[in-house]
Amino acid sequence: MLRLNINGQAIALDVDSETPLLWVLRDHLNLTGTKYACGIGQCGACTVLMNGHAVRSCTTTAAAAEGYDIVTIEGLGASGRHPVQQAWIDHDVPQCGYCQSGQVLAAVALLNDKSNPTDAEIDAAMTNICRCGTYRSIREAIRQVAIERGDS
């Protein structure tokens, strides 16, 4: 029996512990906001938070996720819109939108780690691929969150 803590809820489920976390989320828990795109940890569409850090769930086994607090895109805004999601809306970031759950969570992890990241820190942390090319809007949205936090 696998025990996971997802979006603040303790879950026990009977699933092969070697199943990637991505497919546990999508096919067993119907948390389809986490996306499959490459399956080899290259693109970041499957990004989730584990204890606040951005992790690629397609190359993380369910067993390896036990004991961590996992947050998916569905859990991020569960108690009202997260400031990063709001910034994404303010900057009209998504185009096709497929990578954006992962982009949002990667940005949340970056801003957890560094409240006012430099351009180089944004470049280093935001390695998620966007095929539509929304990078400028992503960068501006991250800066907005950093500025708002600095003001408060």
Added chain:
Amino acid sequence: MSASGGLLLSFSLPTLSRSKPWQQPDATAIEINAWLSIAPDDTVVIRVAKAEMGQGVLTSLPMIVAEELEADWRQVKVEYADANRQLQENGVYGPMRTVASDSIMAGREMLQRVGAEARERLIKAAAETWHVLASECYADYGRIYHQGSSRSFSFGEVAGLAAEVSVANVRIKQPDDFNFLGLPTPRLDVPAKVDGTAIYSMDVRLPDMVYATVLHCPVIGGKVRGMRLNAVRNMPGFIRALRFETAVAVVADTFWQARQAAAALPVFWDTRHAEEQYSDTIKKGFFAELGGAGQVISRQGDIVNLMDRADRTIESDYFAPYLAHAALEPLNATVHVQSKRVDIWVGHQDPEAAIAAVSEVTGIAAEHVYLHNCYIGGGFGRRSNTDFVREAARIAMQIGRPVQMIWTREEDMRAGAYRPMSAMRFKAGFDLSKRLVALTNHSVTHSILYDRDGATNGPDPNSIDGLHNHPYEFPAWEFSHTRKNTHVTSWWWRSVGSSINAWARECFIDEMAVAAEQDPLRYRRQLLSERPDYLKVLDLLEQHSGWGKQVLPPGSARGVAIHRSSGTIVGQVAEVAVRPDGTVGVNRITVVVDCGHLVNPQTARQQVEGATLFGLSAALYGKLTIESGQVLEDNFDTYEILGMAELPEINVHFVPAVADDRWGGLGEPATPVIAPAVCNALYEVTGRRIRSLPISDYYLQAV
């Protein structure tokens, strides 16, 4: 959750409602016409007959209707038009294909008429209720007012009567009359795309649904010889393995279980002949045709004589490889085949074609095939092909339950339908005073239409677009073409022929400028002296890019290119640096766009930026290598996509629209221009001409 095979304790689904573009509206809403319903609470539902794949049609097309309707935009909701209804009602929505950047260009006037007709009917309904003349009434922000009295109705209050009345001779607005079109407007699909509720076809969950993974023969053109089912029969969740001519499908309770079974399933392939294929030898075949005559498309002047008498000629060969679309959402479709009905959940650019294809595969009449179009996780042309939908239908037919077929990234990228391969030769002759006397071009290109339809009359227009129909004034010319199809399959790829032809042509124009000892931008001006539309773009480009004025640091330079496609002229200047390690950095791109009128400047700018970066990824890194019949680049580790760290500064300038201007496309026209702008800049930095893509194949050094 029934199909998950997992035991679930103490867990509840989030309460967020899922955003499905196909969702049916409030049942109390009154349908004004096939495009429009108005609910008693004044909600206006506008249907969109094009597919949302990031280009913003789910917002921009309803904006056009809302402008004429005089709706209150805050009361507008959108949903997809039903492709089955389109079939039942004789194409009521016009062509539903989302291709060629023409959703606004081709559909704008029809959408204006839809909105205007509905507005006039609402006015007539209000006027009849008040017993006044319709000409004394007007619509504004979702209400109908009577001039000269204080009476008014909300749209919802008169929608029932409006549905019964008819009007004739409705006039649509001219751009000067617009209140709303042309204002930056947030996209309606954004909130669902940042909270995970937007439903792509891979997110569809149906009762009793199972999952399928597919193994296509890894060697292009190979076939299935057999498989050893006993090896996987007892694996967890395994349901069935299906054998097709060129592929095997494995169906299981969950996708991961299907993958595990597929990995363990011994499949024997017949790869005779096909495994002798190498992209290098295919490429040589294209070059071998270059010296041949080709079919003349356009000719003026005694070319042979002019070239013979020229003081100097230059000749260059260009080559573009096959490319995958590599949309981030791998191709997938969910199909449920029942005895007299098929349902398809898919993100598709051409729902009518998908319905026809599934009808053909299943033998169930098209009017009983229902397609539920989903958000598309990247289309770029690939999702107008029906190959993956047909395959999902074939699998679902044998399973009798809803089946979600997902191609892995690797299957998606190895499955063909690539941007065509092309080689072409340019030759230019100059007189003693370095004036151009003649230009010739012979292109050898894989034809998309030949792949799709078999033999075609004359050259495939997709193959030669941007060559013979260039904007320049040449004294004499010849454009000729040879079709060269191979066992690889091709398809439309964002900006199609332009992405190859504009690159080669604009690079060769730069070569001509050097031969004529002219500045490349000024040289274009001379050749475009009769084209004020192009000159206007060049003017703005020069002004905004600092061309010829601001000096760049050593190791960097600017390059320019200009091209018109999908009704829009795009000019770009790229500032490019070659680093000491030989890598290329594109630091700044100035883009000037002349598309005429803009519906939503916000999405317009995004499309120009995105299309530029799509072209830049391809120019820098894009290629597919075939070795022993297999495509090597099948994931993002080998098929590199530009990332945040390489993002150039992109400044986009739109040429202001003039009276009677066009409504040019925006999804594609910026894609073909960046590759030549960057290659031309690299020549300035390194002295080397990039005549074969991608750029990363070259070892470059600044001189």
